[in-house]
Each structure stands twice: as structure tokens, then as C-alpha cells.
Amino acid sequence: MIGALILISLAFNIATGGLFLSPRNVFNITIQTVSVAIMATGMVFVIVTRHIDLSVGSILAFASAVAGVLQVRWLTQDLGLELGNPLIAPIAILGALLVGTLIGALNGWLAGYQNIPSFIVTLGGLLVWRNVAWYLTSGQTLGPLDRTLLIFGGAEGTLGPTWSWIVAVVAAAAAVLAIWNGRRNKARHGFPVKPAWAEVVLTVVIVGAILGFIAVLNAYLVPENKLKRIFEARGETMPEGYTAGYGLPISVLILIVVAIVMTVIARKTRFGRYIFATGGNPDAALLSGIDTRWLTVKVFALMGFMAGLSAVVAQARLQNHTNDIGFQDELRVIAAAVIGGTALAGGVGTIYGAILGAFIVQAIQSGMGMVGVDTPLQNIVVGLVLVVAVWIDGIYRKRLGVR
The missing domain is CATH 1.10.3470 (ABC transporter involved in vitamin B12 uptake, BtuC)
Known part of the structure; x- marks a missing residue:
């Protein structure tokens, strides 16, 4: 997926x-x-x-x-x-x-x-x-x-850029912990585990996806007029050239x-x-x-x-x-x-x-x-995607011997 x-x-x-x-x-x-x-x-x-x-x-x-x-x-x-x-x-x-x-x-x-x-x-x-x-x-x-x-x-x-990065770091750390705890638990109980390099690659991809997603959201800037209204509601004047991203x-x-x-x-x-x-x-x-x-x-x-x-x-x-x-x-x-x-x-x-x-x-x-x-x-395309997904799932389950 x-x-x-x-x-x-x-x-x-x-x-x-x-x-x-x-x-x-x-x-x-x-x-x-x-x-x-x-x-x-x-x-x-x-x-x-x-x-x-x-x-x-x-x-x-x-x-x-x-x-x-x-x-x-x-x-x-x-x-x-x-x-x-x-x-x-x-x-x-x-x-x-x-x-x-x-x-x-x-x-x-x-x-x-x-x-x-x-x-x-x-x-x-x-x-x-x-x-x-x-x-x-x-x-x-x-x-x-x-x-x-x-x-x-x-x-x-939205959380704004700062809090979005904080959430991203926490989520990335949780993902790393979950992956390696899962590997350790499998090894402790004698289940087969992926090669270490594969786990490292998976970890890097997931962490990169989390941080990249937040970076893209932070790059979407709040319109200038909206920022001015926010500052005016506080009774302040927006500094010239000020920008802010939406964040998460x-x-x-x-x-x-x-x-x-x-x-x-x-x-x-x-x-x-x-x-x-x-x-x-x-x-x-x-x-x-x-x-x-x-x-x-x-x-x-x-x-x-x-x-x-x-x-x-x-x-x-x-x-x-x-x-x-x-x-x-x-x-x-x-x-x-x-x-x-x-x-x-x-x-x-x-x-x-x-x-x-x-x-x-x-x-x-x-x-x-x-x-x-x-x-x-x-709608036609989404319907076809749904049918193909069920068809592929059926083939996959048959190969696994699952009814």
C-alpha cells in the first residue's frame, strides 16, 4: 500500500x-x-x-x-x-x-x-x-x-511549525522504538526476523516519511491577509516580511x-x-x-x-x-x-x-x-481500483492457503 x-x-x-x-x-x-x-x-x-x-x-x-x-x-x-x-x-x-x-x-x-x-x-x-x-x-x-x-x-x-516538529520527533522516536522492540521480541521467542540491514532501511524510510511529511506541511505558508488579521486580533502590528507555516x-x-x-x-x-x-x-x-x-x-x-x-x-x-x-x-x-x-x-x-x-x-x-x-x-476509476484490490487480495490469500 x-x-x-x-x-x-x-x-x-x-x-x-x-x-x-x-x-x-x-x-x-x-x-x-x-x-x-x-x-x-x-x-x-x-x-x-x-x-x-x-x-x-x-x-x-x-x-x-x-x-x-x-x-x-x-x-x-x-x-x-x-x-x-x-x-x-x-x-x-x-x-x-x-x-x-x-x-x-x-x-x-x-x-x-x-x-x-x-x-x-x-x-x-x-x-x-x-x-x-x-x-x-x-x-x-x-x-x-x-x-x-x-x-x-x-x-x-493547526499546531504551527514548532509544535509540528515536536510531534514529528516524538512520532519518529516511537516508530523506531516499536520496530526494534518488535524485532527483539521476535528474536527472544525464536521467531524469524528480517536481516539487520533491512530493519535499518525500514526504520530510515519511516522516519524520513514522518519528517518529510511535517516539512511539507510546514512549508505551506499562511496567507498574508490572514496573518494580519491574527495580529490585529491581538492588538499588534505584523512585522514586515513575517511568514508562518500552517504545520500539522x-x-x-x-x-x-x-x-x-x-x-x-x-x-x-x-x-x-x-x-x-x-x-x-x-x-x-x-x-x-x-x-x-x-x-x-x-x-x-x-x-x-x-x-x-x-x-x-x-x-x-x-x-x-x-x-x-x-x-x-x-x-x-x-x-x-x-x-x-x-x-x-x-x-x-x-x-x-x-x-x-x-x-x-x-x-x-x-x-x-x-x-x-x-x-x-x-468514480469509475475508484470502483475499478476497489475491484482490483479485492481480486489481488483473493489471489494473495489463495497462495497463503487462507480461505
Whole structure:
């Protein structure tokens, strides 16, 4: 997946005359990918347990509608709070997360305890929740939103160059520690390990990718007019010739935290082991004492939580709630998980693979848009990539002797 992403990026960079890998475009692709990538981490668990969730885009839309109505109507017009009040953003975020989690739990209950196929349950949800959101907002775009919430969207909330470098150094050190601890643990238990030179090369590549990514984000400069407004808000005059880079978006930092937490859940917790055991062999998991029905509820509730979190990020990036927010995101999320190596047959999948898959999908769409490819053809290409990814995965699994 990393190789595929690099090849796609280089191809589009050549086709666009170097614009595709410009700091501005890398920044935009990154913040556009976050909401889909967050949901893709939850979709991994859903697909691993041999289910599917077609309703995530509609759950995102409804959660965004709830957060938007809380900010624009209920808390401001009805309760008299002013935008900027420190209570508004936390309540709106909590509302989105709660709504998403409850809808996800309902999907899980219907699939797990009522034995309705998850395909049907979530297909119904796809139709229901987006239209419930339309009625909730009366079909109107909601805005302006609370300024505090907007920091989770991208350009309005970044760490700046200094803190971005600090995060990069910490992430690079953590990557080096993880690689060499993994090697030491394998050697201690008698498992085969890569040659030392291969581990060194891998470490250098990963550290270089982390530091290079932050360098590109820091190279994207904040527009001069925006900097002047920031200084004026402080009652200061901007020094002549002053420049500043955006750095790492807070939304990307949220994605990193989600990726770490979901990876720990998958690899280090009983809940994660139950998910992969159930996906590998549901009958054996049930006979071994795993409550697969309750597990289904928890997996779908987690998926709903991720959709609610993505609603906050997507709404903050757009700086409004719109009727088409999250439209067709369910397809992008499933594509990201599958392209990232999650097997539709269940039992196999990784969090980092799903995130890479999300970046690949967004890179393909953004690149084709930059070279002038029509939207219908973009969707055709993404669909073909999804089919080819599943086909390659099937061939790979057959060669490994895995069903």
C-alpha cells in the first residue's frame, strides 16, 4: 500500500507539473482524508466480524445536523447563548458523538440480537438517517458555527511549525522504538526476523516519511491577509516580511490518536482478540464462550462513534452543516478498508492499512480532478481500483492457503 501510494503520487505529480506534491495540495489532501480515514478504522472491525455498514455516511450527516442545530438554534436562539460561549463546542461535539454511538448500537442490536443481515439494516439506515437530518434542519445549510469547533477542521486549527516538529520527533522516536522492540521480541521467542540491514532501511524510510511529511506541511505558508488579521486580533502590528507555516492540522492529530487507540484495541485487548476470533470462525468463537451478539452491538456502536467524530471533523472543515455532507462516504470508507487489506471474508484487517487505503482513494480522486478528469470517470476509476484490490487480495490469500 505504501508503494502504491508513492507511485500514484509521483505519477500525478509528473502529470500536473509538480503541483500534486506541492505543500498546499498535500495539506488539502490530508485534511480531506481525515473524516473518511477515521471511519475506515471502525469499518475494519465491522468487516473483520463479517458484517458491513452502509449507513456511515448517513449517520455522519445526522450527527452533523444535530451538532449544527445545537450551535445555530437550540443553544443560541432557544437558550440565549452566544457563539463563542465555552459550553457550545463541547455540547455540540458530545451531541454528535452520542447520536452516532446510539445509532450504531441500534444497528448492532438489530443485526446481532434480531438476526437481520447487517447489509439490510444499514441499507435501511442509509436511506433513513440522511433524510431525518434533512427534516431536522428543514433542508437548510446551518452556519456560522462556533469558532472553537472550527479548529478541528484543518486550516483554522493547526499546531504551527514548532509544535509540528515536536510531534514529528516524538512520532519518529516511537516508530523506531516499536520496530526494534518488535524485532527483539521476535528474536527472544525464536521467531524469524528480517536481516539487520533491512530493519535499518525500514526504520530510515519511516522516519524520513514522518519528517518529510511535517516539512511539507510546514512549508505551506499562511496567507498574508490572514496573518494580519491574527495580529490585529491581538492588538499588534505584523512585522514586515513575517511568514508562518500552517504545520500539522489538529484534525490529523486526532486521526493519529484514533489510529493508535484502535491499533491498541485490535492487538492488545480482549475485545480486539474477540473481534478477530469471531471474524475468523464465528461458530468456534460462540462455542468458546464469546457472546457474539453483544460483541456485534459493541462493534457497531464503535463504528457509530467514529461516524460521529468524523461528523465533527467534516463539519469543521466545511465550516457549515450542508445537506450533502458525507454523501457517498460509505463507499469511500468501505473502499479504504478493503484496499487497505481488510478481507471481506472476515478475520483479517489492519488499522494502518485502512488509513493508507483512505489516502490512496483521496489521492486518486484529487489527482484526477487536477488533471481535468470528469467526476463520473473518477468514480469509475475508484470502483475499478476497489475491484482490483479485492481480486489481488483473493489471489494473495489463495497462495497463503487462507480461505
